[in-house]
């Protein structure tokens with residue numbers, strides 16, 4: 446019997462687990478659930494016999510791949526796959542996939558939600574500001590960026606975007622102003638919503654130069670990955686600009702320092718929660734399960750990453 450491990454430190458909503466299991470039951474597969482595990486070794490120890498794995502931000506390391514002797518496919522139920530060692534997957538003949546777009550609206554809603562929360566002085570009741578009429582720059586116009594643009598337009602914001610991999614025409618077809626460079630985007634927009642992946646090129650790329658060029662009331666919103674922001678330069682910027690705000694769904698390593706010195710200008714969710722809605726879990730979970738069945742039964746390699 447084909448065995449599938451669902452390994453999630455941060456569990457899916459119960460409704461999503463039910464739907465995922467339905468997909469595997471129909472295919473005649475066994476589902477094994479490993480949730481909220483405390484140590485990476487718990488994950489490694491659970492993979493010995495399984496044919497397929499579904500993960501979220503769980504770390505699919507070389508050790509995981511090497512220990513999973515029967516593994517044929519691993520699917521990251523989500524967009525970012527910086528948590529999968531793709532080389533180790535390939536070396537072990539394991540197909541790695543993600544489920545792009547399935548949790549994007551949830552992440553976009555959180556980005557806008559954090560902006561409102563901060564603009565209204567963290568719901569303390571003191572006079573805040575509105576989003577209407579303000580400029581927002583969407584840094585990387587992928588699935589999440591597009592949803593942020595739609596919502597921001599609904600709020601009456603002026604929406605700009607920069608994405609070197611997407612044509613300006615297709616960005617402008619959405620009524621969004623496409624700019625030619627990150628420099629231009631940061632210089633133009635009071636709000637920046639980050640949607641770039643974390644890779645060797647992007648890590649630390651959101652630096653002092655870019656952030657210090659932002660207009661008055663600059664607010665950086667990060668629902669992407671903490672590694673893309675240069676933390677040493679971030680601290681320098683907070684010290685130099687008393688109008689700069691940083692809101693992130695992934696607390697930076699320097700979170701304690703920022704919160705103790707600049708509490709009114711930063712906010713970090715207690716746990717990464719952008720994609721943590723029932724709808725996003727159901728969408729991404731069903732997509733992951735279906736991709737596994739389609740790969741095992743029909744060799745369908747749509748969404749293959751390696």
Ligand code: 3PG
Pocket residue numbers: 455501502503522523524525526548669717718719720721
């Ligand atoms: C993603 O890359 O899809 C998001 O960052 C969500 O990650 P999560 O599944 O760990 O919540």
